[in-house]
Amino acid sequence: MPGVEAATPWRMRAIEAAGGLAWWGSGVEAADAFYQSQLELARALGDEQGIADALFNLLHTQFSLAPDPAVIGAMRAEAEDLYRRLGDERSLSRLNWSAGYALMAEGLYAEAEQLARETLAQSVALDDEYYIALAATASAGIALAKGDLDEAFTQGLRGLQANHAMGDIASLTVSLRSVALLSFMAGLPGDAATVLAAYDAQRRRYGVQPPLNVESW
DSSP: OTTTTSOOHHHHHHHHHHHHHHHHTTOHHHHHHHHHHHHHHHHHHTOHHHHHHHHHHHHHHHHHHOOOHHHHHHHHHHHHHHHHHHTOHHHHHHHHHHHHHHHHHTTOHHHHHHHHHHHHHHHHHTTOHHHHHHHHHHHHHHHHHTTOHHHHHHHHHHHHHHHHHHTOHHHHHHHHHHHHHHHHHTTOHHHHHHHHHHHHHHHHHHTOOOSSOTTTO
């Protein structure tokens, strides 16, 4: 369309949306390229919210591709500073959650658990249903790593139910894979097969492929 290359907030958000579609299609490299473009455009526009959101998005793609603690730390610090300046409490809570996931991946479960609990409480206070579901799913992974299968199962189901209630197909696939694994470990192979079949049906119907390997977590 004429003018489509113009530097506008609409183009910036369209690029961000394209990055989200790539991310949930397991195209991490493509998502990273979109988010880099989002950041460049946001900086050109002087859009602080757009800059912070692009940095937040890049935290996840960069972590998946080639985690450099110094680079990721600098991006997180800049995003946090901008969100605080904007008074964006919801985004600050979400940023806290992403830090917890990084700690979990590094095996620092005590620190990750603390952040997950904080995020869950903040998300409930902010009525942020999306991150209530994600924080519950993260808590399930932490509990499993600590050997508490009962707590893992409880939190995993909480995340699954929250995603189902929202109708969030992308996040639901992560929850379904998690609950299938937890069901199998809990000695419920029939339930595990049913839940895994539900995951596969959603994945095939909507083309969603979670970018993170849930089993390895």
